[in-house]
Amino acid sequence: MASALRLGVAGLGTVGASLVRLLTKNGAALARKCGRPVVLTAVSARDRTRDRGVDLSGFTWFDDPVELARSGEIDVFVELIGGASGPAEASVRAAIASGKHVVTANKALLARHGVELAGLAERAGVSLNYEAAVAGGIPIVKTLREAMAGNSVARVYGILNGTCNYILTRMEREGLSFAECLADAQRLGYAEADPTFDIEGNDTAHKLALLTSLAFGCKISADDIYLEGITSITTADIRAADELGYRIKLLGVAQKTDSGIEQRVHPTMVPKSSAIARIDGVLNAVAVDGDFVGEIVLVGPGAGGDATASSVASDIADIARGDVAPALGSPSDELVDYTRAGMRxxxxxxxxxxxxxxxxxxxxxxxxxxxxxxxxxxxxxxxxxxxxxxxxxxxxxxxxxxxxxxxxxxxxxxxxxxxxxxxxxxxxxxxxxxxxxxxxxx
Missing domain, CATH: 3.30.70.260 (ACT domain)
Structure with missing residues (x-):
């Protein structure tokens, strides 16, 4: 068996702790599937004393994630810090510059710097993998980048935020107001104390920007997305939709038109008979229209430590097998400029x-x-x-x-x-x- 692939994980929150548990529990099976051991050797987080429910005593601890990214003890840098800049950006850049493969779950970082980071990774001959950044446990990045490589995509759309889907589901089923459902989502841990990023559609927009680039071979353009959240939805709208044969979902939609590419995030009435209408609670779903495969729909948990860690592990497995693909499906210098579609x-x-x-x-x-x-x-x-x-x-x-x-x-x-x-x-x-x-x- 080949030499071990050594991992360094920066960020030991919910996802990081779940990844440690996954590697501990399924490390032997992962090694068999990859043809080499995959071992965690070093970690980094802000607080050494916090109890995360996992044993970290056998790993080298780095207070500074940038130092971990440059360390000779690792081959792969796993960034689970979060944020579009700051330590996350600095450590990812340091890892690539040091010849380390990178796995990240950071949609905000990629929405802002993805094209540049992809180019840096290509020139360094390393992977930049991010399956966990979009739709949690759903393998939509690999589906678009690899499984549908032979298709021309006309449209990609989906439910990309579990918090919003949970709120809309509760409003429909129980006749509760938006404010009541949001408060309950916060109590259950489905929504942050400041839920603005979710309920105003920003989280969905970051994910949609990445899917758009993968689907249409264009540069990431998160600032060109029409954005509308769910805060204006009332029980009256929910009841009316039901009577008219629809359900209301917050959708992210990217569609190719004659004048460019349309990107939009907004509440949408979808027919009750459609597959997307049946996705409830915190689940996510992504649909892709390909010219040869037709429409496919992937459904699964869009967040949560275990589901996200599962996607992180799949990216690690690709690196362990030696699979290095362009991060955005095409070489970064071949991505076309994003052209916003005209009104249609x-x-x-x-x-x-x-x-x-x-x-x-x-x-x-x-x-x-x-x-x-x-x-x-x-x-x-x-x-x-x-x-x-x-x-x-x-x-x-x-x-x-x-x-x-x-x-x-x-x-x-x-x-x-x-x-x-x-x-x-x-x-x-x-x-x-x-x-x-x-x-x-x-």
Whole structure:
């Protein structure tokens, strides 16, 4: 058997501790599959005294992860620190410069510096592997980079954040408010004390940026993603979606068009019959449309120490076998510049919820704004049938705004926003309109 592959792990939080347990429990099996032993020799973390539930006494301890990255005691540097800069970035750069392979779970680092780091790794002849950075335990990076290498990808999309999916699932099943579900997610450890990065869509956007580069051979462009979180979703939207045959999911979508590549993260109404609609709780799912394989859907745990450590171990195994692939699927100098797609018609149409004053002419004002923007309406639903209706015939005004739902046929986002701005400007709605895209999915 070949000589051992020596690992140094920086970051001993939930994922790092799980990786230590995995290597301890399954190290012999991993060696058989790789044709050589895989051994952990050194670690680094901020606090030596913390009890992490694993025995670290047999490993060399480095207080500085950069020193670990440069150490002659390791062949592979495993970065589990996190963050787009600081110690994580410095140590990864040091490892590559020292001729060490790198395995990371750091989506933020790669979203910002991925193309540059990939180029450095290629010139140094080392691997930069990051399966754990996208969708936890789901092997989507290898699927796009290797298994689907013979396909031209038209679209990649999915549920990429378990926190948001958990919240939306609870809102639907139990009729709870967003605030109630978020508080429960924090209590259970599914959401951070400051959940902004998750619920505003940033976490999904970082992951989508990496998938876009892999799928379409372009440079990472996380700053060009249309971004919208789930904080505006209400129980009224959840109920309306259910009655209309949809479920609401936070999706990341990257799609090739005639004018470029569209990247967007936003709440989406998906048909109940679609595979993605059935993904509940903290699970993730990623779908890829290939010209030869068709659509494939991968489902699994998107976070958690054990699931993420499993993906880290798969990257380590590739290095142990001698598999060195370009980090982003193509050599970094062959990645094309990202071209943002122009505005196009959204094939699934839009759901719009308005809180409309019950006064003469209100409905005519809404209809006129839609017509002026060349928007055709598939259906109009007034939610409270028992309340006074919207009157365009001069009847007396109601005292409470009435919820009205509009479903459009396919149209452009620009047209919808133009119409909604006009409706707001004319003073016929009490609150800001709610708009959710409807996605046509198999």
């Amino acid at each position: 018609r959204h094939e699934g149409g839009y759901y719009i919820r308005l809180s409309v004053f019950d006064r003469p002419g209100a409905f005519a004002t809404i209809a006129r704004a839609m017509a002026d923007a060349n928007i055709s309406l598939e259906s109009i639903v007034q939610r409270r049938a028992e309340a006074p209706g919207l009157s365009d015939r001069g009847a007396g005004e109601g005292t409470e705004p009435q919820p009205v739902i509009l479903i459009t046929y396919e149209t452009t986002e620009a047209a919808v926003k133009e119409a909604l701005e006009a409706i707001v400007a004319r003073g016929v709605v009490a609150d800001a309109p709610q708009m959710i895209r409807i996605e046509k999915l198999a």
